[in-house]
Amino acid sequence: MTRIFIFAVCVFSATACVAPPTPGEGPLSDNVINWRDEVIYQIMTDRFADGDASNNYNTNLLDPSAYHGGDWRGIAEKFDYLEALGVTTLWISPVVKNVESDAGFSSYHGYWTQDFSRPNPHFGDIVALREMVDQAHARGFKVILDIVTNHVGQAFYYDINKNGQPDEFFLGQGGRIVPIGETDSSSELTRILEWDPDFNPDGVQAWTSLGPSGLAPIIFARDPKINRMPPQPDLFAQDYAYNQKGRVTIWNKPEVCGCDPWGCAWNNPCRREQEVLGDFPGGLKDLATHRYDVRNALFDAFSNWIDIGDFDGFRIDTLKHVEHGFWDDFCPRIREHTLGKGKQNFFMFGEAFDGDDNLLGEYTQGQGVDSLFYFSQYYTLFRGALLGDGSRTCEIERLHCRRHGCQDDPCGEGQTFEALYNGAGKFNGPTGEYGDQLNSRQLVVNFLSNHDVGRFIYFMPPEWSQSEKRKLLHLALGYLLTADGIPCLYYGVEQEFEGGNDPANRETLGDINNYKTKVWKNGYWQESQKTYDSDGDGADDTVWEPYDTGNPSFKYIALLNSIRHNHIALRRGELRVRWSTTGSAGDDHGIFAFERQHADENILVVMNLGSQTSSRTSSGTSSMPVGFSSGTTLNDLLDPGNSFQVQSSGCSPEVGEGCLDISVPPRTILILASGS
Ligand SMILES: [Ca+2]
Ligand SMILES: [Ca+2]
Ligand SMILES: [Ca+2]
Ligand SMILES: [Ca+2]
Known part of the structure; x- marks a missing residue:
């Protein structure tokens, strides 16, 4: 040390x-x-x-x-x-x-x-x-x-025109190099940026006034002011350490692999070749x-x-x-x-x-x-x-099916599901x-x-x-x-940051400017500090500060983490889906429910993804079977005053199970454990 x-x-x-x-x-x-x-x-x-x-x-x-x-x-x-x-x-x-x-x-x-x-x-x-x-x-x-x-x-450029300089130019159909600013009406032009040329499965090619000239040499940048220097250790400053095939284009131009406009299949060999051997967009050079x-x-x-x-x-x-x-x-x-x-x-x-x-x-x-x-x-x-809108929560259940395999299609459309994720651990692994x-x-x-x-x-x-x-x-x-x-x-x-795509989603946590919101006041939008209600009376009373530990979402995450910490079933338990839906109609619109079970602990999670109305864990006269015996009182760990009774009828329970028919408000989750 x-x-x-x-x-x-x-x-x-x-x-x-x-x-x-x-x-x-x-x-x-x-x-x-x-x-x-x-x-x-x-x-x-x-x-x-x-x-x-x-x-x-x-x-x-x-x-x-x-x-x-x-x-x-x-x-x-x-x-x-x-x-x-x-x-x-x-x-x-x-x-x-x-x-x-x-x-x-x-x-x-x-x-x-x-x-x-x-x-x-x-x-x-x-x-x-x-x-x-x-x-x-x-x-x-x-x-x-x-x-x-x-x-x-971005460590090197491909010297396509072999002049020892990084250039940007057009290449005509006949291989003629057309400097930017000049035109060549006789041919279709391809824009070439030597820092980041398009993928070529044969490697980025050089062109001179005489035409094709073999593989383009690569030239490492040397600009110490911005630390744009040959990569280290020294092996990474050698041309053979790179694939030298140019930038992946398949995501924007699926036609280069003969695919439909919406993209290639996951295992299309041409797509996979580009993704594995191409430079990552932004000129990030692909290692061999x-x-x-x-x-x-x-x-x-x-x-x-x-x-x-x-x-x-x-x-x-x-x-x-x-x-x-x-x-x-x-x-x-x-x-x-x-x-x-x-x-x-x-x-x-x-x-x-x-x-x-x-x-x-x-x-x-x-x-x-x-x-x-x-x-x-x-x-x-x-x-x-x-x-x-909360319809077809069977799609969530299908995720589990693709991971573990399923006998039946939860959406009832006859798909079969082989387990796609490996169920065996790694040698010397976790x-x-x-x-x-x-x-x-x-x-x-x-x-x-x-x-x-x-x-x-x-x-x-x-x-x-x-x-x-x-x-x-x-x-x-x-x-x-x-x-x-x-x-x-x-x-x-x-x-509660809400930034959009990169770099808006990379807000600085200590910067007060990221705790502001726009409010309509005196006839125009004004920037003001975000506030929240800290005493639960419905009125905002606290100005939001950087690294605030009292705001509603910080406290909610802390509560969820403590529930997870205190209940081994939520950490290590197997997951069993108890209810999902195949459409938007029905009393159970938006319901997705699952249990996590470990040794003798069982936790039932019930969500209503619907946005408008409360929904029930039942459909017609059939309610949801649960892994708790009838008569058990279930308490909501997120809201200890909220409790429910497991019933003896209404579903087709297995041995030791009961039935549960409860109403769940829109966009709500219940984390239910048996009461002591
Ligand atoms: Ca050049
Ligand atoms: Ca690669
Ligand atoms: Ca610093
Ligand atoms: Ca208040």
Whole structure:
């Protein structure tokens, strides 16, 4: 341990010392009993809290694309806030040194790697990083590191016209280069940007006045002012470390793969080739991850960061842009590394930005990642059913079917469901409290929003009142924190942030300007501080402050987290759907109900997704069977005064079960447990 810190001081305070930090020696800490107990909180480090003004260079709070000053010390200063919220695992932004800026945008998000072996100086040095993680562990938090293995920042251009300069020009059908500003009426022109040319399966091609001229050479940028320098370690400054095929175009131009205008099938080979080998839009250069030297260098870099930071898991970026073979190599090596250092239960989950369970499920096979973000649920439930009118809650049940397999189609349309997610754990992968292997079906990471999509409130009609928006947000949060899997909250949801697409959804939590709203006053719209009702009399009495722990959504999330913490069934229990609907008519419009059962604890969650009327957990004369015996009193854990009796008739109960016919108000969730 001492050795890292001495080295760190050497690296960052003595200009003569330029070697990258060496890994820490000795064992790592072991912090996780069962990942299903955790609630993840996503921190965008630059936007969360500024604890050290000395690293605030190139910052501008008024520019949403600039660095805002957040850092690792700032995170450590907010542990009381995070503890009050009840989250247990912190996912932080990538820590590696980035290209500083590109085309007026800065790398505040951390996804534009320039040097895999050094920290991003905006966030602190490795001493500050390790201090933050050590303090987090001492408080009972776990820390997950965000990593990118697919690409680096905008590091080079393709010198298509072989003139040694980065250019922008048109290419005619005959291969003639037409400078910008000149015209060539004889041919169809393609715009070429040497920093970011379109995908070519044969590699980006060079053209000279004589015509095609083989593969375009790549030329690394050297602009130290914005740290746009050849990527490091040195292997990443070699052309063979990159695929060199140009930027993915398939999402905007599906016709290049012969697909319909709405896109290609998930497993279309032409689409998959582009996604795996192409440069990520924005000129992010795709690494040749099939090469063993590249794989080894990435393993070395990221196992090093585990040793330096004592992290408890990886959130892995752009999973579907790297071939399966890479994950089947990288993940087992990381598991072996962490186990060798005494860290059990290192957790690796990835981002495959796609709503298709066929594609998502593929990444759960083999020995690659333990789990992934549950994007199909995001689209079907959080962007679909909850924002709709509450009909066909069977679509939510179908999510479970695609994960686990189902004999019958919950929508009654005769579909058959094979389990698409792997039900076997990984060798050396995450385990439960008794050493039992956990699998991807149990470890899906559930999320309502993240840094790449608009915040949940943003998708609601803007004319809704704050209380209408809050009601739907709370229904969504209720599901997020009671469903099976690992919940992940995006920072700012507890302050009811409502920013739209990137970068509007990356608000700075400590900036008072993000706690303002527009109100109509004296004939025009005026900006005023947001307020809320803190004493429950229906009138707003409190001005909203940054890091406010008293607002209704902070308190609601804290309550849900405490309920989850106190009820093992909500963390580790199996999920069984008890009621879903296939249409919009009927007394049960909008009802979705499920139980979580673990050992002898059972919790029943009943939601009404309908927006207009109360609905019943019954249809005609049949009510909902529940896993509680008749006569049991069920109390709502969100509202202890609200209780219900389980009946003996009205449904076809199994042995030990009863029946429940209750009325649920619109956009409401009940979390029911048997009374003592
Ligand atoms: Ca700072
Ligand atoms: Ca050129
Ligand atoms: Ca790739
Ligand atoms: Ca009040």
